[in-house]
Amino acid sequence: MACGTLLGAAALAADDLPDAAASDPRTLGWMQGFPPPPERIIGQPDTDYFGFPKLRWTVCHFRELLPTRRVSRGLGAPIPLVTDLDPGIDAVTFTPLGGGEPMTWEAALEVNYTDGLVILHRGRLVYEHYAGCLDETGVHGAMSVTKSLTGLLAEILVAEGALDEDARVGELLPELAESGFGDATVRQVMEMTTGLAFSEDYADPEAEIWAYNAAASPLPKPADYQGPRTYYEFLATVRPEGAHGEAFGYRTINTDALGWIIARTTGQSVSDLLSERIWQRLGAEQSAYFTVDSIGTPFAGGGLSAGLRDLARVGQLVLDEGEFQGQRLFPAEAVQRIRRGGDPAAFARAGYANLPGGSYRGMWWLLHNAHGAFAARGVHGQTIYIDPTAEMVIVRFASHPVAANAANDSTSLPAYQAVAEYLMGRD
Amino acid sequence: MACGTLLGAAALAADDLPDAAASDPRTLGWMQGFPPPPERIIGQPDTDYFGFPKLRWTVCHFRELLPTRRVSRGLGAPIPLVTDLDPGIDAVTFTPLGGGEPMTWEAALEVNYTDGLVILHRGRLVYEHYAGCLDETGVHGAMSVTKSLTGLLAEILVAEGALDEDARVGELLPELAESGFGDATVRQVMEMTTGLAFSEDYADPEAEIWAYNAAASPLPKPADYQGPRTYYEFLATVRPEGAHGEAFGYRTINTDALGWIIARTTGQSVSDLLSERIWQRLGAEQSAYFTVDSIGTPFAGGGLSAGLRDLARVGQLVLDEGEFQGQRLFPAEAVQRIRRGGDPAAFARAGYANLPGGSYRGMWWLLHNAHGAFAARGVHGQTIYIDPTAEMVIVRFASHPVAANAANDSTSLPAYQAVAEYLMGRD
Numbered sequence: 001m002a003c004g005t006l007l008g009a010a011a012l013a014a015d016d017l018p019d020a021a022a023s024d025p026r027t028l029g030w031m032q033g034f035p036p037p038p039e040r041i042i043g044q045p046d047t048d049y050f051g052f053p054k055l056r057w058t059v060c061h062f063r064e065l066l067p068t069r070r071v072s073r074g075l076g077a078p079i080p081l082v083t084d085l086d087p088g089i090d091a092v093t094f095t096p097l098g099g100g101e102p103m104t105w106e107a108a109l110e111v112n113y114t115d116g117l118v119i120l121h122r123g124r125l126v127y128e129h130y131a132g133c134l135d136e137t138g139v140h141g142a143m144s145v146t147k148s149l150t151g152l153l154a155e156i157l158v159a160e161g162a163l164d165e166d167a168r169v170g171e172l173l174p175e176l177a178e179s180g181f182g183d184a185t186v187r188q189v190m191e192m193t194t195g196l197a198f199s200e201d202y203a204d205p206e207a208e209i210w211a212y213n214a215a216a217s218p219l220p221k222p223a224d225y226q227g228p229r230t231y232y233e234f235l236a237t238v239r240p241e242g243a244h245g246e247a248f249g250y251r252t253i254n255t256d257a258l259g260w261i262i263a264r265t266t267g268q269s270v271s272d273l274l275s276e277r278i279w280q281r282l283g284a285e286q287s288a289y290f291t292v293d294s295i296g297t298p299f300a301g302g303g304l305s306a307g308l309r310d311l312a313r314v315g316q317l318v319l320d321e322g323e324f325q326g327q328r329l330f331p332a333e334a335v336q337r338i339r340r341g342g343d344p345a346a347f348a349r350a351g352y353a354n355l356p357g358g359s360y361r362g363m364w365w366l367l368h369n370a371h372g373a374f375a376a377r378g379v380h381g382q383t384i385y386i387d388p389t390a391e392m393v394i395v396r397f398a399s400h401p402v403a404a405n406a407a408n409d410s411t412s413l414p415a416y417q418a419v420a421e422y423l424m425g426r427d
Numbered sequence: 428m429a430c431g432t433l434l435g436a437a438a439l440a441a442d443d444l445p446d447a448a449a450s451d452p453r454t455l456g457w458m459q460g461f462p463p464p465p466e467r468i469i470g471q472p473d474t475d476y477f478g479f480p481k482l483r484w485t486v487c488h489f490r491e492l493l494p495t496r497r498v499s500r501g502l503g504a505p506i507p508l509v510t511d512l513d514p515g516i517d518a519v520t521f522t523p524l525g526g527g528e529p530m531t532w533e534a535a536l537e538v539n540y541t542d543g544l545v546i547l548h549r550g551r552l553v554y555e556h557y558a559g560c561l562d563e564t565g566v567h568g569a570m571s572v573t574k575s576l577t578g579l580l581a582e583i584l585v586a587e588g589a590l591d592e593d594a595r596v597g598e599l600l601p602e603l604a605e606s607g608f609g610d611a612t613v614r615q616v617m618e619m620t621t622g623l624a625f626s627e628d629y630a631d632p633e634a635e636i637w638a639y640n641a642a643a644s645p646l647p648k649p650a651d652y653q654g655p656r657t658y659y660e661f662l663a664t665v666r667p668e669g670a671h672g673e674a675f676g677y678r679t680i681n682t683d684a685l686g687w688i689i690a691r692t693t694g695q696s697v698s699d700l701l702s703e704r705i706w707q708r709l710g711a712e713q714s715a716y717f718t719v720d721s722i723g724t725p726f727a728g729g730g731l732s733a734g735l736r737d738l739a740r741v742g743q744l745v746l747d748e749g750e751f752q753g754q755r756l757f758p759a760e761a762v763q764r765i766r767r768g769g770d771p772a773a774f775a776r777a778g779y780a781n782l783p784g785g786s787y788r789g790m791w792w793l794l795h796n797a798h799g800a801f802a803a804r805g806v807h808g809q810t811i812y813i814d815p816t817a818e819m820v821i822v823r824f825a826s827h828p829v830a831a832n833a834a835n836d837s838t839s840l841p842a843y844q845a846v847a848e849y850l851m852g853r854d
Contacts, residue, residue, distance in 0.1 A: 075564060078503075220647065
């Protein structure tokens with residue numbers, strides 16, 4: 001797997017790239033025909049399948065390119081969402097971050113290369129939109145939104161007393177005792193305040209991200225390959241850098257380590273635990289899946305593909321602090337812990353201009369705004385955005401040409417706030 | 428994909444191999460632990476994942492090793508099978524083919540390394556059994572049972588007038604005009620009476636099966652690889668050998684060509700068509716999936732993994748000639764065509780000792796016995812066995828150490844007949 005591209009660092013400017021309509025994967029005709037025309041094939045040995053605009057097809061088709069592991073929905077009937085669409089939402093206007101002309105909600109969908117978007121208000125489906133490679137029967141890569149689900153599982157285990165957040169990683173995973181993770185606490189891993197030597201600078205051929213990508217790939221390694229062959233083996237090679245607990249550093253390897261901690265603690269992989277604790281109990285419509293490494297380890301830091309409405313169900317469950325249809329699926333404390341947030345000072349040092357005053361806790365992003373909003377976020381525009389004050393959950397799947405969410409925040413975060421206010425004003 | 432092993436030729440004797448209990452993948456502990464012990468890992472770069480006893484794990488886990496394409500069940504509620512279990516079935520006895528001591532149905536499950544077996548009688552679930560890697564929530568490789576589903580789709584298209592069985596392959600697929608397929612008719616492909624140079628003799632390094640396997644693999648090719656890279660490209664290289672229409676020759680490439688014909692005819696891949704025409708309309712419990720080649724082409728000749736009860740639903744639909752819950756999903760003629768059978772003389776020349784008087788039509792095996800039974804069959808013991816006289820459908824998933832079904836026919840075919848008679852006598 002070209003995991004590097006999944007984590008991707010890229011310039012923020014997309015001015016010279018085709019817009020959403022021009023880069024629509026249906027218009028471009030990727031993988032249409034038997035066989036598709038050679039210049040419209042995305043497959044082996046093409047390693048650029050996550051480059052724009054191919055990624056606009058790939059985000060719905062990871063399993064056709066890579067081995068995967070299912071997150072089973074179980075065998076029961078899906079539990080339908082109550083639908084109460086509000087056609088007024090498209091006309092909601094907002095001012096992009098940094099100023100500029102007001103923009104409508106509807107226009108922002110195109111600007112942000114949105115593939116799918118749903119809004120739940122008070123648990124009812126008030127908005128639903130599909131484009132690009134996605135429809136209601138498909139799944140889409142959630143990218144680093146995956147981290148927040150891994151983090152939620154960990155917070156559930158902490159709230160249930162099964163996992164000690166003050167434990168040292170090296171105590172739980174002796175294999176990591178001598179690594180940079182060894183003397184970090186579980187909480188530091190969950191807040192990504194570990195001090196680790198891990199550069200995601202793709203311009204640097206010595207950056208650790210290259211070794212990580214090579215280790216994570218489920219495809220056969222080159223004959224002369226000598227490096228780590230799995231997530232587990234890679235994590236053991238991570239060296240310390242700086243002190244733990246001082247600064248927020250967004251490093252995917254923390255989530256991979258957390259996935260390992262969860263598996264060692266529960267005896268279940270993240271994929272199986274997510275199925276058992278969440279997917280099978282929410283009336284999910286579709287099974288989800290994880291990409292895996294060469295020995296089937298689910299990519300806890302970014303490998304999930306799921307249905308749009310199913311992620312909305314998960315978002316609603318989080319908003320409802322673990323209660324679903326009168327049943328408690330996990331302790332409310334798990335969400336309450338996330339909402340208390342991480343260390344704002346540690347977060348501020350990382351300099352996220354679009355998230356001033358924010359923090360990170362349990363692998364969720366806390367906005368600490370007036371509405372108490374918090375979010376799961378993944379590259380190229382994926383999000384679960386939860387606004388407790390407005391009782392609103394937004395899930396967006398997207399295939400923005402720029403990986404970093406800073407490129408779409410300006411036309412998404414204020415749009416989410418505007419639609420929250422619209423929904424509250426409607427009541 | 429080590430497709431060769433999926434088609435596998437092997438000795439029939441399994442006397443020196445561990446029995447079902449000793450080779451149970453749970454007992455052997457494959458892929459248990461985080462990470463599993465090194466000697467219990469099945470993954471890259473291990474290419475022996477379909478060797479016994481590893482195959483007993485692998486048959487339930489192809490997607491964790493290979494790229495795959497979903498056969499969606501859709502988003503509706505599963506339609507439960509009516510359950511009416513008959514505990515008397517385990518004690519039904521039969522005499523194995525070729526003589527020997529009478530054996531009970533229950534004992535035969537172990538002898539045949541059965542992973543899952545269901546019996547429907549008059550549409551009701553009268554028997555259900557899981558073992559090895561399978562449970563009711565899992566899927567299992569159907570191997571060449573896949574061929575019969577591809578064949579069913581083709582027969583549906585013929586019955587609907589969308590596909591002309593007398594057309595030459597080269598007319599429908601100009602890419603194959605110059606190949607051995609070019610002047611064969613669709614019907615000859617569907618009956619596997621094409622004259623093609625295609626040896627599956629693994630002992631012969633020049634056998635075409637090796638080039639086929641290399642072409643079919645979805646994994647990156649070696650840097651110096653010059654051969655065909657997809658099913659499509661391989662099929663175009665197939666040379667003629669002998670005359671079409673004279674002898675039955677069981678060659679998987681016929682089904683791959685048929686899958687291509689179906690895709691070109693309908694504009695849908697076999698996987699999507701199977702979803703639209705069958706899987707979404709039967710109340711299937713689980714989505715199924717196909718393995719794919721390097722450009723996502725589903726392996727029409729053997730790549731399907733599915734849930735046991737879902738294959739039983741398909742078997743019942745075939746028994747009922749396309750009618751499901753009062754609705755007609757396809758013309759009855761599609762099944763009637765299959766049941767009329769192929770050319771017995773052409774079949775006899777192939778010398779299947781366990782299927783005397785049989786024939787092959789629409790990629791189904793006709794027994795032409797007193798009950799009019801017919802079957803889908805896949806290596807290592809997979810089957811959908813349909814007995815119209817007894818109004819009985821049996822689906823078996825298995826992981827017998829010997830690929831060729833001749834190794835398990837002696838303790839399965841007479842068992843099916845005995846349980847059919849038992850069920851008829853019960854009425």
